Amino acid sequence: MRQYHIGQTVVPYEIEWSPDRSTIGLSMDGTMELAVRAPVDATLDDVEAVLEEKQQWILEKLYGLAEQDDPPLDKEYLSGEKLLYNGRRYRLKVASSDVSEPKLEFDGSQFNLTVPEHDHVSTRRKQQAVVDWYIRRAEEELPERANDYIDKLGLDEVEIDIRPLRRSWGEYQSGRIALHWRLILAPRKIQDYVVAHELAHFKHGDHSDSFWNTVGTLVPDYRERREWLRVKGGTLTV
Known part of the structure; x- marks a missing residue:
């Protein structure tokens, strides 16, 4: 170091x-x-x-x-707790049934976590079911946030990977971008900022004035969105 x-x-x-x-x-x-x-x-x-x-x-x-906000307390994934999704918090309901592994579903108004009825289910197993659901939703939804920006920048089809990133919410490398799956917890306008930021790197390699001007053409209030992520990013946890 x-x-x-x-x-x-x-x-x-x-x-x-x-x-x-x-x-x-x-x-x-x-x-x-x-x-x-x-x-x-x-x-x-x-x-x-x-x-x-x-x-x-x-x-x-x-x-x-x-100065960032402290992350929320660790969850136990019990009925009554709330889970973030696209910037909103939804109540979690836990029920047991004849299943082999915990499974999370979302009905549009609340999360429903089904756990095995004849098995002790650890918090870790419940958390993994939640994470798996978030990753699936991120893989389906986050690439769609890029479509309009790709057209505006005149880019060809862009490969977008959804995966955990160690140090950032998004990365640009070798003509492709990667987005952290936890972005699916953030408000859509924050997702859009990160997507626009990474796509702007197709035009500018560094964070020059020209780069930020390009981001500004895609997301005019990018400074406010960037500040939200700086302060609130630590709260986007599962």
Whole structure:
């Protein structure tokens, strides 16, 4: 783990060298560690130059994460608890039946979790059923959020992967984008911001003024949506 010093502030960071990158990118999540993704032909001096250029962004990100809302308390997946879906909280009802594994369904107004009636069901097994449902919904719904933006940007068909991401809500790499499945918990306007952000990288590799101008043509109030995600992103948990 390397360290970058901004005055008295020490920022730990790791460099991920990638043959698929042409520019140096930075990201930071709740761990307060800076992730640097760099092309394989970049030097440490190149990385240091970007860190120098992005000092203000690093400080804003660092202090902003410290101000984020605390994540909700761990769930036990009992009747009466609520689950997030597209930015709304829906009541959970748990019932037992002749099934082999827990299964979650959504009827439009509440979640229904069916568990085996003659078996002790751990919280972990119930949670896995919930996660499986969210992933399926994310795979069905999140790529559809991209259709209008793809047309507006004049892009050909774009491959979109739905998977867990370690340090971000979305990633662009090698002409494809990946979205974190937990975005399905967020309001649709937040999903749209992340999708638009990643698609804008098809036109601009870095976070330049031109990049943000492109995001702004797709999502005019992107600053407000970005701020919502910065503050509330930690609450999007299962």
